[in-house]
Amino acid sequence: MAYSDRIRGAYQATLKGIEDAGLFKRERLIHSPQAADIEVEFPTGSPLKKVINMCANNYLGLSSHPEVIKAAHEGLEKRGYGMSSVRFICGTQDIHRELENKLTAFLGTEDTLLFPSCMDANAGVFEAILTKDDVIISDRLVHASLVDGIRLCSAMHDTIKHSDMEHLEEKLQLHADKRFKLVVTDGVFSMDGDAARLDEMASLCEKHEAMILVDDSHATGFIGRTGRGTHEKCGVVGKMDVITTTFGKALGGASGGCVSGRRELVEMCRQRARPYLFSNTIAPVVVEGVLKVMDLITKSTERRDKLEKNAAYWRRGLTEAGFVLKEGDTPIVPVMLFNAKLAQDVSRALYDEGIYAIGFFFPVVAQGQARIRTQISAGHEIHHLDKALEAFVKVGRRFDILGKTKQEIVAKYGL
Amino acid sequence: MAEELKDIVLKYVTKEYLEDDSEPLTYETPLISGGIVDSFSMVSLKRFLENKYQIAIPDEEATPEAFDSVNKIVALVERFVAKKG
Numbered sequence: 308m309a310y311s312d313r314i315r316g317a318y319q320a321t322l323k324g325i326e327d328a329g330l331f332k333r334e335r336l337i338h339s340p341q342a343a344d345i346e347v348e349f350p351t352g353s354p355l356k357k358v359i360n361m362c363a364n365n366y367l368g369l370s371s372h373p374e375v376i377k378a379a380h381e382g383l384e385k386r387g388y389g390m391s392s393v394r395f396i397c398g399t400q401d402i403h404r405e406l407e408n409k410l411t412a413f414l415g416t417e418d419t420l421l422f423p424s425c426m427d428a429n430a431g432v433f434e435a436i437l438t439k440d441d442v443i444i445s446d447r448l449v450h451a452s453l454v455d456g457i458r459l460c461s462a463m464h465d466t467i468k469h470s471d472m473e474h475l476e477e478k479l480q481l482h483a484d485k486r487f488k489l490v491v492t493d494g495v496f497s498m499d500g501d502a503a504r505l506d507e508m509a510s511l512c513e514k515h516e517a518m519i520l521v522d523d524s525h526a527t528g529f530i531g532r533t534g535r536g537t538h539e540k541c542g543v544v545g546k547m548d549v550i551t552t553t554f555g556k557a558l559g560g561a562s563g564g565c566v567s568g569r570r571e572l573v574e575m576c577r578q579r580a581r582p583y584l585f586s587n588t589i590a591p592v593v594v595e596g597v598l599k600v601m602d603l604i605t606k607s608t609e610r611r612d613k614l615e616k617n618a619a620y621w622r623r624g625l626t627e628a629g630f631v632l633k634e635g636d637t638p639i640v641p642v643m644l645f646n647a648k649l650a651q652d653v654s655r656a657l658y659d660e661g662i663y664a665i666g667f668f669f670p671v672v673a674q675g676q677a678r679i680r681t682q683i684s685a686g687h688e689i690h691h692l693d694k695a696l697e698a699f700v701k702v703g704r705r706f707d708i709l710g711k712t713k714q715e716i717v718a719k720y721g722l
Numbered sequence: 723m724a725e726e727l728k729d730i731v732l733k734y735v736t737k738e739y740l741e742d743d744s745e746p747l748t749y750e751t752p753l754i755s756g757g758i759v760d761s762f763s764m765v766s767l768k769r770f771l772e773n774k775y776q777i778a779i780p781d782e783e784a785t786p787e788a789f790d791s792v793n794k795i796v797a798l799v800e801r802f803v804a805k806k807g
Contacts, residue, residue: 465769481770673757
């Protein structure tokens with residue numbers, strides 16, 4: 308052991324620096340299943356408080372759905388707890404392949420490969436399918452897991468301004484000499500809640516012989532008329548070369564993700580993607596849970612329809628109350644506060660009013676773009692949304708931000 | 723050449739990386755350490771300069787430090803243009 312005072316002191320100083328900068332993250336302990344109503348211990352050691360959860364990725368409200376829980380229980384009995392193996396040694400059960408096939412049909416792709424998480428899918432896919440002779444052109448607001456995956460790959464990497472199609476075309480021309488070009492985007496952007504213009508992107512990719520990869524983690528299961536995702540919303544099902552997505556959000560919220568897309572690209576991942584090759588298979592209990600979720604959302608669009616109505620209701624309420632919102636039509640509704648401390652103070656004040664909604668600030672979002680990201684669920688009832696709205700209005704009034712423009716909020720609180 | 727080059731780089735960086743409501747850049751604005759340009763996005767600037775001035779900047783020279791302001795970028799480009807003769 309050589310964890311000397313000098314080493315410990317250096318880490319302590321770094322952690323203090325994070326805390327002094329107001330960037331220290333603390334977990335809030337939840338003592339109940341994930342749902343619209345949760346019981347939270349915050350700060351740690353405090354009595355439990357019943358609050359409305361406005362910041363979960365539980366878009367379809369399936370995280371604690373009785374049928375999903377039942378299916379997981381049955382899966383535990385039928386297929387056991389763990390596989391103690393990676394997929395290619397002795398970690399693939401029939402249900403893993405069954406889930407891959409169901410996802411392929413649902414997403415409208417050619418094949419699918421499960422990963423322990425979408426973070427892992429994104430970490431593995433680029434290195435598996437590209438080389439130093441290729442270029443990746445990504446939107447500047449793509450998720451951190453895509454950025455990390457791109458960093459692990461030897462291909463050249465360039466970026467475009469957020470959703471700027473003219474810029475994308477310039478970059479496709481600039482890199483015309485590369486062997487393969489891969490355009491990368493989120494389907495729905497997690498911090499802003501806007502959807503990618505996949506129809507225009509697909510056309511440009513076709514024109515310039517580029518592939519397209521979309522991370523649809525904040526869309527699979529509920530965006531598009533039947534919840535297939537952003538490609539369905541944009542009318543380009545079948546035109547996405549790679550879709551990565553997660554089971555950790557709308558699809559039950561436990562864990563796991565996948566790479567779905569062109570047969571050869573998926574096969575390359577099976578052969579070469581390191582998080583697939585060197586990480587344990589998804590536990591059978593989770594696979595059975597996701598299979599049940601796939602059944603539920605394939606049979607009926609009731610939950611995604613309710614989510615769409617809830618999100619529109621919530622957005623309209625906040626707009627009428629006078630908050631500055633990021634534009635969009637997804638269940639991610641960011642309330643813009645711009646100043647990091649204001650975002651944290653508003654979050655705390657909302658908590659006191661029984662509303663759990665977290666402030667996001669640099670480096671999670673750009674400097675001067677601090678916000679409360681609210682996320683709507685099909686698990687919310689109108690009374691949840693009304694109560695949350697009441698609390699937002701009360702807190703908004705207290706901080707004198709209702710009806711104020713960005714400039715006015717910035718003038719009062721700074722950036 | 724330096725003045726012309728400075729303006730070309732400043733214009734390119736402004737168009738490429740700044741949003742419409744951003745503060746205007748100066749020749750000394752820290753681009754990468756200031757969070758305006760992420761290190762990935764340097765690629766297009768590097769390719770633009772290489773194409774325009776017919777130079778090749780090796781990756782080991784295209785460091786975040788060397789691209790951290792318009793003045794530093796200009797110095798880097800001038801060095802490679804001079805090498806080319």
